Amino acid sequence: MVEAPPFASPPMAIPLSARSRPGCSTHATFALKGFSSRVEMSESAAKTANLSASRKQVIQLPNYEQYPISQFLSHPSGIQAILNTRALQSFQFLGANTYRCTLPKIQFLNFEATPVMDLRMTLTDTDCKVEMLSCKFKGSKIVERQNNHFSAFMTNHMRWDTNDSGNTVEVDVKLGVTLEIFTQPFALLPLSAVEVPGNAVMQALVDRLVPLLLGQLLQDYEQWVHQQREHL
Template identity: 65%
Template sequence: MYASRRDACPFVLRLVTGDDGYTVTASNTASGWTLSSSSRLRNATLPVQLHLHQVQASHIVASANAKQANLSASRIQRVELPVYDDTSKGRQAYHISHFLSHPSGIQAILNTSALQNFQYLDTNAYRCTLPKLAFFNFEATPVLDLRVIPTKEDCTVELFSCKFKGSKVVERQNDYFSASMINHITWDTDISEPFLEVNVKLNLSLEIYTRPFTSLPISAVERPGNLMMQALVDGLVPSLLQQLVQDYNNWVHQQLQNS
């Protein structure tokens, strides 16, 4: 996320996901905040990429006096879930819970095909390195540590660390923000219309430590920030659901071919 001055007071905030992903822009005009978005989603991921900018030392205020903006967004959505029956044994075959606990399902949840690197950390914990971002004179690599806990009833994905790797200026930003995300995936296959449901909650805390934003009320950052984050989640969740169902279908057919 970055802010660019348009004149004495108004400014623009922009939130971007991926090189071919989803862009949300909030502009502060004389009539208030306006929100616009564009989407080229394909293999989009939930993790957020933040655009950073270098500031002069004279614009930095002491951390003890800095304000903190708390942003949040959430979305619950469900989609029709195919059920695969094993007619010879009279039961469901290759249940969605089997897929989400299988390595292929874990990779589908984390969308590893869109990552620069994917690393197993510990039981149910994974490190996801997103493609490098290049902007202005900086390069930054977002690194997300995620915990995936699949059970027979549900699957929970939790973000427990979000850092940027790059130059000292880039890595310095790690001291001024924190992020958390929980994606709770549930399903029901024992009803007439089986479904897969995703419940995503995303939170971001930003320390406001540069002028002129330190002189503005926190609401001047939180209001457009919340609008952008909600638009981001609203665009990404449907894509995630669609991709999960497609990957599940491909996995089932692969299992049938190998059996």
Template identity: 50%
Template sequence: MRLAATKPAAIFLAKRQPIPTPPRSVAGTRTRSAQTQAKKSRRRSDDDRAWRVAAASSDAEADDDGDADAPARAARAGTGRRARLSARRRERVPLPDGVSGGAVGEFLRHPDGVESLLNTGALESLAPAGSGPGTFTCTLRRIGFLGFEVAPVLELRVAPTATDCTIEMLSCRFEGSESVEQQNELFSAFMSNHITWSDDGEEPCIDIDVNLEVTLEVYTKPFSMLPLSAVEKPGNLLMQGLLDRLVPILGEQILRDYDSWVQQRPEACS
């Protein structure tokens, strides 16, 4: 009887015995701990490096804001971004009754016609340039801009032929104070004005096609922190509005000066 009673007890104890688990590796635990510490150290190092770079950039920008020579240094170093602006305007000007396109073309080949195209009445001075025949240095009258006096100086080439006339802007610069003239290193401009005339059809006319392109170095805040489109889009609209206003005036001026030229020709012949 005693031997039979001991068997269930042995079975009961076997059921309650916990399942053994493999012991943890001390070396593996130490390895994972070392890897965790290394990652934390790298993150702290990266954060410190990012903070030092940001602080250095902030100090450099602060120095540029108070330094009048910063624009010139940026241009020489070539570190700035360039915004490219452009605009185009085409205008067809009907000719008055009795006026042919060939007669207008003859006027534009005359020195009086060249002066009309250059709009000498709005210039401070006009002189032949050394870039070849038909080139002129045109100095515009001084204008006030942001507290400075600025005199734009253009070098233009006028090339009239029997069928058309082309006016090109070869260069543009500003004269004034030293800080104003430093801006000449930060931009470039190109302009082309192509004039043609026609007697075909029922309505003789002259056609004016003007292209204007400007490249600007973007280095001042807040524009240097924005995408170039933030400068180019409003700049394009501004230039387009300028051409939309000036090109029709140019057509009217050519016809007005042509009429005066025709009226003076009999007096010159006499």
């Protein structure tokens, strides 16, 4: 499940090039004690930072024999629950089990960006997998140009089973972001200066959001079962 996140689900990348211009080179202007210098760096010499986070968690499911969780997730209420549509500005069915999820606008410095994700949901009797097919930013030309310099992936794999302890569901969430770093002063830094804090932030985000989303999913599941029983 996704929260955009929230890449909502949260934003999964931060624009690193607020001064980028069209063309094969990027210009950044710096002023120090009244002295201005123009720095040019070829984008072909960009460094690539790889950020990642993951979390596995197993939770107990209520024993609803007539209403298994696979039945809930195949219902529109279950689809909305696993896509966490409450956190979205809008979502649209594209066909072939694919949904376009638009998150609320985010602000960074003087820029506004709207994250848009295409997610594919694959459901069987024993598992459900949500995969992010694409993630783009909508906004100004400068904002949208950043789409050429990052990529992201996300999977949320849920498996359920019945054993001696009852019904359980295992959730395995993986999140990854690749960033091109080509503007000064970021390009002068070692990759570890971006990757170490970036990985820590992403892992903290995943560790916080996954339990919250699972708790909300269980609430939605219980509410749906209650509604089904009322209509008997």
